[in-house]
Amino acid sequence: MENKKIHINEERLNHQYFYRTTKRVFDIIASIIALIILSPIFLVIAICIKIDDPRGPVFYSQVRVGKDGRQFKMYKFRSMVVNADELLAKLKSANEVNGAMFKIKNDPRITKVGKVLRKYSLDELPQLVNIVEGSMSIVGPRPPLVSEVKEYSNYDKQRLMVKPGATGMWQVGGRNDVDFDEMVRLDLSYIQKRSILLDLKIMFETVKIMIKPNGAY
Structure with a gap:
């Protein structure tokens, strides 16, 4: 059965003042603390790379x-x-995901250390800097590439109504086991239902996935 289309009320989003303010304050404090605590891990990862x-x-x-x-x-x-x-153009035909997104399971561009970083989502940690500076949030839709957005329908562009996140419904909902249309559905579902409680739940699930990875590659 076809999934029901989700249409976001932008006016409602703009009036979520308490939620947006609380989320921003939490983003800044949590990210700064995480950067300080994780700095030794950053150093180890840098040496390994x-x-x-x-x-x-x-x-x-x-x-x-x-x-x-x-x-x-x-x-x-x-x-x-x-x-x-530069190698991406040669691999386009091997794309394993339908829609405006590129993913292949055994991507030859990934280094040995990179495979480990991606499996446990450690490659995403520097996005804490993006969160502090305000271009991203801890929880939200994953930010797409410019080339991907060019292929978006007006329906897909609803993902861009909110600040993108380092983690979100897509990551905890199956990640690379999910196709593009399902990713959009998950993100729009999050935007429609977003709340402090839902954000905390997604963050908790993200920590669990970092310890026991799902379909990340």
Whole structure:
């Protein structure tokens, strides 16, 4: 049976003053604390990346699309070879996901250390900086690539009504086992129902997944 289409009430989103203020304050405090506590792990990851592939940088930044279509640089630990973006064109035909998203299970661009980082979502940790600076939130839809948004329908663009997140319904709902249409449905469901309680539940589920990974690759 076809899933019922979700249509977001933008006016309602704009009037969630208490939720948005509380969420922003929590984002800043939690991310700063996490950056301080996790700094030794950042150092270990950086050393591992350099040992595995000395030629490339430790960090990787990529232009993503955030709230209301605004573009920003999203930070990650580098998990791929240096020329990964150049190799993407050659791999497009091997895409295993339908819709405006690219994923292949055995991506040859991923380094040995990168496979471990991705499995446990450790490559996403530098996005704590994005959260502090305000381009992302802890919980929200994943920020898409500029090229992906060009393929979005007006329905899909509803994902861009809120600030993107480092984790969200897609990550805890199956991640790479989920196709593009299901990802959109999960994200719109989150936007429609978002609350402090739901955000805390998603964060708790995210920690569980980092310990016992789901379909991440």
